[in-house]
Amino acid sequence: MNAEPINVTGTLIRAKGEVLLSVENISLRFGGVKAITDVSFDIRKGEIRAIIGPNGAGKTSMLNCINGFYQPQEGQIVFKGERRAKMRPHRAAAGGIARTFQNVALFKGMSTLDNIMTGRTLKMKKGFFWQALRHGPAMQEEIAHRRVVEDIIDFLQIEHIRKLPVGKLPYGLQKRVELGRALAMEPELLLLDEPMAGMNLEEKEDMCRFILDVNNQFGTTIALIEHDMGVVMDLSDRVVVLEYGRKIADGTPDEVKANQKVIDAYLGVAH
Amino acid sequence: MSDIATRPAPSLLASPLVKFGLIVAAIVVALAIGVRLDTSNTLYAIFVDPFQQMVQAPDLLVQTVWEGLVSGVLYALIALGFVLIFKASGVFNFAQGIMVVFAALTLVGLYEKGVPAFLAVIITLGVMFALAVTIERVVLRPLVNQPDIILFMATFGITYFLIGFGEALFGGNPKQMIAEQLYLPKGAVDLQILGGLVSLQKIDIAAALIASLMIAALAAFFQYTRIGRALRAVADSHKAALSVGISLNQIWVIVWFTAGIVALITGIMWGARSDVSFALEIVALKALPVLILGGFTSIPGAIVGGLIIGIGEKLGEFYWGPLVGGGIESWLAYFIALGFLLFRPQGLFGDKIIERI
Amino acid sequence: MASGTAGQADTFPKLLLRNARERASRVAFRHKDLGIWQSWNWAEVAEHVRNFAKGLADLGLKRGEKVAIIGQNRPRLYWSMCAAQWIGAIPVPVYADGVAEEMAYVLDHAEAVFAVVQDQEQVDKLLSIADRLPHLRHMLYDEPRGLRDYDHSKLHAIETVIADGGRALKDSQAEAALAREMEQGQGSDLGIILYTSGTTGRPKGVMLSHYNVLIAAEIGCGFDGLNETDEVIAYLPIAWVGDHVFSYAQAMLAGFCVNCPESPDTVIDDRREVGTTYAFAPPRVFENMLTVTMVRMEDAGALKRKMFHYFLDVAKRYGEQILNGESVPLKGRLLYKLGDWLVYGPLRNRFGLTNIKVGYTAGEAIGPELFRFYRSIGVNLKQLYGQTEAGVYITMQPNGEIKADTVGKPAPMVEIRIDDNGEVLYRSPSIFGGYYKDPDKTAETMTADGYVRSGDAGFFDDGGHLKIIDRAKDVGKLASGDLFPPKYIENKLKFYPNIKEAVAFGQGRDYATVALNIDLIAVGNWAERNNVVYASYQELAGHDLVYDMIAKHVDEVNRSLAAEPMMGGAQIKRFLILHKELDADDGELTRTQKVRRGFIAERYAPLVTALYDGSDAADISTEVTFEDGRKGVIAARVKVRDAKVYPTGQEAPSSAKAA
């Protein structure tokens, strides 16, 4: 948690200075199909960056490139000043990138608590033999991380499902647990793939508040894909718009809203 | 819905060319170092001598390949039974091997009870049909919509049940197949080729022929009959099959029965070559590497895979086996498959495996 | 005992220090937070409270000033009470779920200069009314969540205040000064102001001295032998006198542990985890538990259900006698033992009452069936009658003398007098010193000889147990001059699970009548079992078989009324079942689900007329508000039935048979 300047009630100032991650001329193909063509944009520290676009615009592919599931054929991604050619997901995780999936990707056989605890895996250092004893240092480590996880559970208000297996939880709660799991990694960059898909209005409001709180309280930079334009306009500082794998607009919500190309491509289309 | 993208299966090394080059290079280097360090000519025995033997005694090579071919045909037949069921119902039927044994035992057992040979065949077919219906009723129907692994495990249950059932009915001792009574040829054909004598068992030739005929018949069945088309449809989509007007349950009975027919034929052929015993159950496991080579859903794959495994295994056993004390037949097939898996996980004819995120 | 304690530790801060000395390592507070029960022992609590007091003092809190405390039951909020008392300030706990309007009144009236609140929600509420609270100087909060970006010039985290205080106390001079400040406090000082929730008019600030509250605590602790090994769960509003006495004063006095639940939704689970030995709950809580039990048992297998009900019957026959220590035949004893193993024990376990020593219910009348159920399964449930002005205790049920329909005998040190109009008056060392800034009301309530008017009408039965009939001003008279206690009648009816609401009419009339609501769940279940087909509440309510069933209940109520002194005249002569459920949205109930008799009489005037003009049915159409806010009209023809009236003053015939 970095120290943010404190302002009067309710409003906040986000430090939006340096570029945390920049995507430079990325192109991604699957066989002959072009998923992303020559897209560049950047994500600044502390901001909420939305990626929007019609179905099949390549939004999820973009996230997959950023956290290393896909390796783009062309272009580069610079994260924290580090230019990377190839990236494996676990390396991205170690570098401070966490994400959630469009269709919840929780560990269905495990409890909420254990799911979130897996987010702490990278931070747990005690070796195999201590783990086999589960006493002394290994236990202390478990407890220390349990504390962090409990804070997250408290933050997301999911105390009541702490010990329930996630497989049977309602969808909205699963999404919340998945966010919790990502938060447990204490990421610098949080990628959210349609965090509000399939939620009812109340759940959406809750999720919006959590996203804002995460950004505000922990100073986490967030990149999100979302279909609900109202949500995007309310939440995000800047928006990048993709269509057929190409970038067609980039700017503040107001600028994007006024962009004719965007209106043609996206806003005009009922979703 | 947003874009569902696909993720290429991870590969150890990006380009196949690089991969191949590296392997060749590694072998050459290993050989070079090895020969220099080699005092007891082990490397010579592995990498040079067998090939010299092949060239020097081509008749032995032909004989070995032929034997491999024949056992390959039988592997292919068992694999065929697997593929039929896997394609139509997604069940990985571990019990195919025991079905072969069971069919053969039933046939022989019936004959021993005094039933005329061909009537026994027909009754055995009836038994296999009854088995298919029973399995559908008792096992598959209650387990519909369960994960594949559960169905796989259920076929283990079928296997064990059939072993116990078969042994209880027919006893555990090996039996002689009634090859003569079924007018299967006996004896051998000796061919004078390549400066040596190659001996081909007539039964083996018959097996190869019958297997080919059966495969052709199956292909025709799938291609030209309504049920066959429905079966192919069900492999793609259960709904499509329903639209043809055949219920899923019927389809299951049909494929299991078809697999039962294949099992009976396999059992007769195999039994005619050696004898009918439960040892075949272990041999049937060889169908697994065959399937890996051929892909789980491809009939031609099953055949080609069966032949590759059969020939590879016999060659390996004959030329390299003695180096390590023999008996490598028992595991060579799996290692061939394993090697395949690492470089072509989808098999020879399988579709490219794509992971969705 | 009273004077002894008062002499040594006559204020709560002194008591706290005594506990820190005598049982330093015993756990004083637990709070289910972040997944486990965080605990603090008495020494830690004393340390925290001391530092807290210093922190408050350094923020400028002065002797005699008021500190509003708003939130759910949290250890730090309880500590804030003691910390304020430490430096002679007066804590004023405020109902947390009240609307900002109500809160504004109380804070303003109390002239609170500090507010200690639970979380962002309360901070926001106070900020929204900040312009009406000129006295308020500082706000302290317990949970920092969401408050990070707030202006912190007048807003502080409790944790920070405690830490600051702790640092300041490193200075031995400051420490001594703070200790002197605490020593200065005396038992007769104003200890706390508790605002009574205003069902009528504005809330009134009941002023209780340390001494008053201590006496009250002693009454309770002595009566049931509470000691430091007890466990209590604090989940009722901290502004309510009961919670203040049970979870604060008695804990301090006896040194037992106060457990704060994780959230209001998890109270039952939390209670089970802690296994409280001393509990308090309003009847509604017990009723809910029983309902849930019965509903769940409906889903059990037939055999298990049979077994369950068989053993409940056994409990009904022998349970209470065994609990009361009366003699029971061996067979009964054995059966009860078996039942205890199979049913009662597990049930107590599910309710979290396994270790319960004594449980109290009060606040409203509890149904005798309900009351007996808990007692029969071995829960020592008792009733008490109390008021904020009394420092809670007025009457209590002593062990072995527990009757479902009375509230017990006068509590120790309490004297009771029944006024001519039936009103209950009481006097004890724990009664309040007056209403804050309201001498008129104080004079109205206190008699010259030191008795307090309870405002409730009641009478003593033969055994010297008090029976409460109703609010004194609500007890009316029939035209004949007989007493007409509407709420008493209504409660008797509502004790039947099939009856959800009852409204009694009769003031100034010839006889008493009632309009009823059936309980859709209970009667719906009955309908299902009896193949009664219905499409709506209205249809079910008008069904003849339902009327027959309700008529039986009315008959039983009449019998019991006839058997009681002074009540016989109020027997129900005619009744009807309303065609719609009474609803707060339609203004028929208060938001606390109490019937608004006058409003209902007006709204359903044609029905009331029918109740008195002898007709056997009447037409009515009423406007209703649907859940989505739309309005509509429901019209119906409602039937009216006659009920049998029994001769008064003697046991009604065949009541045993009916039961």
Next chain:
Amino acid sequence: MLYREAGQYKSSYASDMAVFPLKEDRIGIAVILAIALVAVPFLGSDFFIASVMIPFLIFSLAAIGLNILTGYTGLISLGTAAFMGVGAYSCYKLTTLFPGVNIIVLILLSGLFSAGIGVLFGLPSLRIKGFYLAVATLAAQFFLQWAFVRVPWLFNYNASGAIEVPQRTLFDIPLTGAAATPETRYFVCLGLVVVLTWFASNIVHGKLGRSWMAVRDMDIAAELMGIKLLNAKLMAFAVSSYFCGVAGAMMIFLWYGGGEAADVFSIRLSFNILFMVIIGGLGSLIGSFFGAAFLSILPTALKFGLPALGIPIQGAAAEHVTFMLVGALIITFLIVEPHGLARLWQIGKQKLRTWPFPY
């Protein structure tokens, strides 16, 4: 019904994360241990101890091993018996190389060799899953089984091709060999199984266990948590094979004796242990015990139980019936409760906890 949870609160994470957070469960475990330690050896006949309890304990350990791989990590293995064999042969080699070292230490060490071989055959698991991996483990099964017969070094070039179990003692009490009493061997087995089960329980409840389950449930998301798939899977192979290896060493040294080593580690044993895991319950340690109890005791019970009930059944027929019964039971279990005995146990426990309520 037996549970009285009121008053069992947790005021520290350590107690909240305990494997048995409920007092009643802890009492239950203590009672079971007491029975195993006192009642069984003193009341059980030699036959019962040698033919029922020892096999049960050894199979339990092997089932735990396989469960770690299949149940917790989701990797199917058909090579369990081979990994057990590696343990047995390693132990034999160790006894000849280090005759002075205590046999218990050697049994524990022999698991390490098994773990190493397990890792080797686990390498393909990065690339292949499901049935495909089953084939890879079959390769291990047949290759190793072959090696046990064909590599004379493994059995010290004995003419018989068999390995022998030397007599080894602890405090002059023979633990292995012909002189060891069933009771002694039972105590050694019990001690090893209890300690190793405790380790297994610790591991599956910790970071590694969570990583395994994460890989099993959703490998892509696991990768995203920073879990290296290869590491997690190889670790599963290693730990699993270690348990199997120790079980294999125990099987030869504390149960069968050396003569049968070449035959017992067959594919059939692999299947048997797989069934134990399935019937017991995938992903459950206690299930491993249930499964092992069920399948190791069932044949014995049939063999001796049916005649006792007056059903005439010969040895061979009993075996056939056992096969049929096991087959039928597997199918029945999969239909009725795919999650095995462990789930039934859990449901039963839950029922007891919520008693008298049905849920």
